[in-house]
Amino acid sequence: MWFCYIVRCSDSSYYVGITKNLESRVSEHNAGRGSAYTRARRPVRLLWYEEHETRSSATKREREIKSWRRARKEGLIRGAIALETKEVL
Numbered sequence: 860m861w862f863c864y865i866v867r868c869s870d871s872s873y874y875v876g877i878t879k880n881l882e883s884r885v886s887e888h889n890a891g892r893g894s895a896y897t898r899a900r901r902p903v904r905l906l907w908y909e910e911h912e913t914r915s916s917a918t919k920r921e922r923e924i925k926s927w928r929r930a931r932k933e934g935l936i937r938g939a940i941a942l943e944t945k946e947v948l
């Protein structure tokens with residue numbers, strides 16, 4: 860199982876990532892062994908995550924969320940945005 864997740868950094872910015880072990884990854888971020896981005900913005904706090912069957916699916920979702928503006932990410936965190944990606948036919 861893979862996870863796509865959002866953490867809030869100490870400067871109130873958001874970091875979006877993927878992992879197979881959510882608890883371990885958040886601990887890595889807080890220990891300064893996560894990404895370069897979060898290393899300088901510790902501590903981080905897990906705000907949202909969703910499960911994915913494959914790495915490919917989690918990566919696709921990560922890219923999608925990273926392209927969003929802050930307000931839309933906050934809507935997702937609040938649960939205001941559907942967790943499923945809707946395609947226009």
